[in-house]
Amino acid sequence: MNKQNIILIGMPGSGKSTCGVIAAKILLKNFFDTDLLLQGLEQSRLQELIDSRGEEYFFSAEENAILSIKLEATVIATGGSVIYSDKAMRHLKKLGKVIYLHLSYEEMLGRINDLTTRGIVVKNGSTLLDMYNERLPLYEKYADVIIECNGNTVEETVEKIYDAAMR
Numbered sequence: 001m002n003k004q005n006i007i008l009i010g011m012p013g014s015g016k017s018t019c020g021v022i023a024a025k026i027l028l029k030n031f032f033d034t035d036l037l038l039q040g041l042e043q044s045r046l047q048e049l050i051d052s053r054g055e056e057y058f059f060s061a062e063e064n065a066i067l068s069i070k071l072e073a074t075v076i077a078t079g080g081s082v083i084y085s086d087k088a089m090r091h092l093k094k095l096g097k098v099i100y101l102h103l104s105y106e107e108m109l110g111r112i113n114d115l116t117t118r119g120i121v122v123k124n125g126s127t128l129l130d131m132y133n134e135r136l137p138l139y140e141k142y143a144d145v146i147i148e149c150n151g152n153t154v155e156e157t158v159e160k161i162y163d164a165a166m167r
Contacts, residue, residue, distance in 0.1 A: 002027075002028075002029075002073065003072040003073045004072075004073070004096050004097060004165075005029075005071055005072065005073070005074050005075070005076055005095045005096025005097070006023065006027065006029065006074075006075045006076070006096055006097055006099060006161065006164075006165045007076045007078060007092045007093075007095065007096050007097065007098045007099065008020050008023075008075065008076065008077050008078060008099055008101060008161070009078050009080075009082060009083060009092075009098060009099070009100050009101070009139055009142065009143065010080065010100055010101035010102065010103065010139060010149075011080055011101075011102075011103050011108045011132065011135065011139075012080045012108065012111075012112050012120045013103065013107075013108050013111030013112040014080075014101035014102070014103045014108070014111075014149055015101055015149060015152075015154065015157050016077040016078060016080075016101060017033050017035070017077045018154055019101070019154055019157045019158050019161060020033070020075045020076075020077040020161075021075075022154065022155075022158045023075050023158050023161040023162060023165070024074070024075035026158065026162055027075065027162060027165055028073075029073045029074055029075050030071070030073060030074040030075070031074065031075050031077070032069070032071060032074050032075070032076045032077070033076075033077045034062075034065060034066060034069070034076065034077065034078045034079055034082065035077070035078075035079045037065050037068075037069070038061060038062055038065045038079065041061070041064075041065055041068075042061055046058075046079070049061065050121055055121050055123060055124070058081075058121060059081065059084055059085065059121070062079060062081060062082060062085065062088070063085040063087060063088045066078070066082060066085065066088035066091060066092065067087065067088060067091050069091070069092075069095065071095065075161075076092070076095070076096070078092070080120065080121075080135070081121045081135075083135060083138035083139055083141075083142055084138070089142045092142075093142065093144075097144045097145065097164070097165065098142055098143055098144045098145075099143065099144065099145045099146075099147060099161060099164050099165070100139045100140065100142070100143035100145070100146045100147065101147050101149045101157065101161075102139070102146050102147065102148055102149055102150075103149050103150060104150050105129060105132045107149070107150045107151070108132065109128070145164040145167070147160045147161065147164060148160075
């Protein structure tokens, strides 16, 4: 079995968790969601963590959670804000192939309907568009492969992840 990890990064709503589970099945890999790891370590939902402890604490806790990962043969879905930590991203890049699931701003808006409870870090005084524009170059910077996800079904995105993983 191929022990390489596949790490999915991208905007909220890009399909990292949803497509990651299915991709793991067809790639014969395990699946791991770093948001669930963070919630378990902090004993708190992401949004509650952001609301109660603030974004800086959240970023630090997320970085520590990522740095604790030691996996093989796993599809790893990351939180959308993981790219704010160079240290975390360097660790992930050592663990495997980083695939960026790219969405347009409009497509992202159409996919996220639970903004207040989802655990999306939008820095104080910023808009969702500000967050999108700030993160875009960071996703591109760390990506080994970029997959275009606009208008894709889950199956189409999974197929693209599979193809990228097999390259």
